[in-house]
Amino acid sequence: MQEMDMLNRLFRDEPINEDSLQQMKMGIMNQILAKPMDFQAKILRTQRRKWGLLLLALFLFAGIGFFSLIWFEGNWLVREYINILSAFMEDVKAFGRLRVGLELLWQQYVWSFLGIAFSWVLFDGIHHKMFIKD
Known part of the structure; x- marks a missing residue:
């Protein structure tokens, strides 16, 4: 008083x-x-709250948009999904042939690649030990 x-x-x-x-x-x-009063903590809390609200609004907007897309264009999406899936299956067959070819090349040349990589690492290490002075 x-x-x-x-x-x-x-x-x-x-x-x-x-x-x-x-x-x-x-x-x-x-x-x-x-x-x-810790003003830095208040500033950080305000910034986190702002970004949190922005992220929440983004998730809310994306959820409403995705729900609307499914609600209004659901049949079209199912047809397109089936078309994409069938095209993907055709690509998988082509990738299967490519994979077999790559496995054949790997079996043929793996020891050569490993030898080159091993000698590169070995000689590079020797080179750096010879020229680096403490």
């Missing part, structure tokens, strides 16, 4: 006793020091 009276006098431009004003300042400083 005394602080409110003092604040009322302060805003009415009435003179205030210097000791009372000093006590009020000390009381305010004690309150600030007892519960300091």
